[in-house]
Amino acid sequence: MEHTHEKYQRLIDVCRTLPPLATAVAHPCDRTSLESAVKAAEMGLIEPHLVGPRERIREVAEEYGLDIAGFPIIDAPHSHAAAQKAVELVHEARAEALMKGSLHTDEVMAAVVRRDGGLRTARRVSHCFIMDVPGHENVLIISDAAINIAPTLADKVDIVQNAIDLGHALRFEEVRVAVLSAMETVNPKVPSTLEAAALCKMVDRHQITGALVDGPLALDNAIDPEAARTKKIDSPVAGRANVLIVPDLEAGNMLAKSLSFLAGADAAGIVLGARVPVILTSRADSLQSRLASCAIASLVASKRREEAQVMG
Structure with a gap:
């Protein structure tokens, strides 16, 4: 194709x-x-x-x-x-x-x-891939897959806000952020699920603004409406995310490269958080x-x- x-x-x-x-x-x-x-x-x-x-x-x-x-x-x-x-x-x-x-x-x-x-600036610097995936209606933002190796929760606040601001700059009608993990339930043994839950609460308290944010979500139920329905996830983000926040650089790098090399996607790249x-x-x-x-x-x-x- x-x-x-x-x-x-x-x-x-x-x-x-x-x-x-x-x-x-x-x-x-x-x-x-x-x-x-x-x-x-x-x-x-x-x-x-x-x-x-x-x-x-x-x-x-x-x-x-x-x-x-x-x-x-x-x-x-x-x-x-x-x-x-x-x-x-x-x-x-x-x-x-x-x-x-x-x-x-x-x-x-x-x-x-x-x-x-x-x-x-006061913000942490982070990288966003803007992926053009064949067969997917709009561009997907993936962050951070290039700069922050093992971001802390505090780092992720800036990573999420930088990606949200990018969504607005790209004129998304609505920015929908999925904070990814390997599962959609909060599991104390999987730190990325705890951080995802904390980020969502920070959105509720207006510490992160400008988007609908949900997590933890696994990749399938973040971007596939059918997968979200099957798992009975009641969320305005599940199945329709346009921003994917990854747990760490390795996960992000593998996600972006698998989209590029297996799905034929193109990846544009930008660093945000600097002047x-x-x-x-x-x-x-x-x-x-x-x-x-x-x-x-x-x-x-x-x-x-x-x-x-x-x-x-």
Whole structure:
């Protein structure tokens, strides 16, 4: 079955009504990362500021026929310096987003979360996959499968709130969060079920806001209405979740990769909780996924601008 990416296309179409997002692209020194920035710029999604070794960036552009004539290049000698300089562009209000180029995720994130001169906020930083799963009506948000290895309950509060805020930025009509475990009953022997129950009570007490949240839920009764009915789970989330909160990084990584490699899903990726959205893509991602990640960052930044105007 041909995968048409119509869900990502809808996001990109919305995004094209917005001004291009000024984006610091850290170390775009291979074909994949530079081509992503150029294509996203051609589509009007981002306005790239290329940060890295000037000559290397120009060599890559020449080798692969990529036109970077209109983009500023901010010279930085190596990948660590490029990550740091990209963060500085945000502080200087020259960029409203960061994009990972051909350097390790750890290098980008180290610059972002530095206590001194980084982009920390009161929130914990977390990652969301935005999955386009063939045969599933809307995109699915999965968090956190890339940054927080074994999140505590306090970490999960921020992970859930970041994912809810993303759902609103993506213009979900209703954000429905399933806190996943291996079962849908609270079992003291399975810590993730206790944390799921605690998160739901925190929603009742308005410590987490903006969504319907339920858990613990097993994956089947989170996304399949029939499975939820069979288990007699009475919940506005069960069977229709559009945000899946996983117990830990390993579970999330396996869930996202099984959707990608067994179900043919595409995974766009973004980091939230910092002062600006961070576009994290993998070399294995399709160009469509990488463009979708840029569109998602633009929608997040647009939502933040709206909120800042309301508060201002």
